[in-house]
Amino acid sequence: MATDYDAPRNKDDDQSNESLEALQAQRSGGAKTALIDVEDSDTAEGIDLPGADLSGEELVVQVVPAREDEFTCSSCFLVRHRSQVAREKNGELYCRDCEG
Numbered sequence: 001m002a003t004d005y006d007a008p009r010n011k012d013d014d015q016s017n018e019s020l021e022a023l024q025a026q027r028s029g030g031a032k033t034a035l036i037d038v039e040d041s042d043t044a045e046g047i048d049l050p051g052a053d054l055s056g057e058e059l060v061v062q063v064v065p066a067r068e069d070e071f072t073c074s075s076c077f078l079v080r081h082r083s084q085v086a087r088e089k090n091g092e093l094y095c096r097d098c099e100g
Helices: 020-029
Strands: 070-072 079-081 085-089 092-095
Touching: none
Parallel strands: none
Antiparallel strands: 070 079, 085 092
């Protein structure tokens, strides 16, 4: 059945006359308990706080030296291709993004 949403609404007298007790009985009968899904990563043990002691941790990082066609920007310290050099000042190279 199609509904005309632009038409004025008519109040149904039988719905507006329900007693407070009937409404509370409906609410308590259909009450549902919310369940919380907690994963292992959501616990406090999975969060590293600033200033935490990480002296026992060991990082494994492979350092790749810069290639001949790369440089490190003296402003943002990102490794860029030589085609991104915007200027050189006092032997330091600056990229186009920092000079733009």
